[in-house]
Amino acid sequence: MPGSLAPPRNSPPAADASLQADHAGLAPLLASRRVILCVGCGGVGKTTTTAALGLAAARRGKRVLCLTIDPARRLSQSLGLEEMTTEAQTIEPARFARAGVDVPGSMTVMMLDTKSTFDGLVASLAPTPEQRDRILGNVLYKYISTSLAGTQEYMAMEKLYAVRSDPSYDLVLLDTPPTANALDFLDAPERLVGAIDGAATRWFVQAFQSSGKLSLNLLARSTAAVLRGIGKLTGSGFLEQIAAFISEMNAVFGGWKQRADAVASALRGPDVAYVLVTTPDPLCVREVLYFADRLREQQMRRDAFVVNRVHPVYGALPGVGEIAAALDGSSLGLASGAAARLLQAAKDESRMGKLDQLNLIALEAALEDEQSAGSVRVDVPAFPYDIHDVAGLARIADVLAPQPGAAG
Known part of the structure; x- marks a missing residue:
């Protein structure tokens, strides 16, 4: 008898009936949370994971x-x-x-527009x-x-905050911005507020008189000297623009x-979940562990x-003779030596x-340390083909959150 080909951990339900019965994957998060953020460094399949969770x-x-x-074009086409x-x-x-995918709900997608989100925020606060109009111009x-x-990260959070209360949606998923540090969005609100409320900002507010003119005479001598030096390099008109902007923003x-x-x-909030996405690559694993530590420091959960x-890691593989016999009985019409190549591919x-x-x-x-907080891990197999259509996305969705009662 040929040896069995053992499926990888948390492989699709069709591969292992026992997984269907006792492994819910991320299904509980989909059922209980209002917002899910997918976090990870670039190139780990974060956007596809977000879309697959949305489909699930x-x-x-x-x-x-x-x-x-910044969605991949292939994902848009799918x-x-x-x-x-x-x-x-x-x-x-x-x-x-x-x-052939039954979807009783609905799936809406939107790409973040940083500037229009910022414009909307200013319009609501002015x-x-x-x-x-003066600020926007x-x-x-x-x-x-x-x-x-930091602007993109903050506006992603602002947009998320705005749509989370939209009654049109039961669940909002965010594919977090692809930055050098995938958790920049955690600090973005505080950093942008700090930029507006900094010492240099207060200089300009103090110097910009009610007449709308920049007067360095209102400042301490050392501060005025600094700004005059900047003005020589940039031109006084640029300083006027800065002062006007900061004065308006101060309001x-x-x-x-x-x-x-x-x-x-x-x-x-209790209705927000964080899903950390990685690959087995050692650098990516190191990064996702760093992200997990950062979330812990920020008193945020690491849900999945x-x-x-x-x-996959296979069990005992059949020999070349057994593979050749199986191929002879098929209608594939493979060339000689195919059995040896197939065996080598399986070993590799x-x-x-x-x-x-x-x-x-x-x-x-x-993860063992995380389990008391309810964290789960789901492994998505390395598919032998690109995910470029709805059916492929549904296969990933089946791994992430197996359908109840799916056939084995």
């Missing part, structure tokens, strides 16, 4: 919104979209039906329409709202700080770990699987 929730009847930053836009787009039910504001470090600062505090508080692209994949398991030992040890 929609298959359970949820009205889902997936917010993403959902039947020419491209993802900054407007909410609901996936057509016929798209799911053609793929005391008057005139102040709103300021050269410095146009730079800050599109290019300043909305109280509301902004209150909003930032509310956003930071919401990230720690998703490990993408995990190779199993070898990669063993290496993956070694790389994941550190994550497994960390």
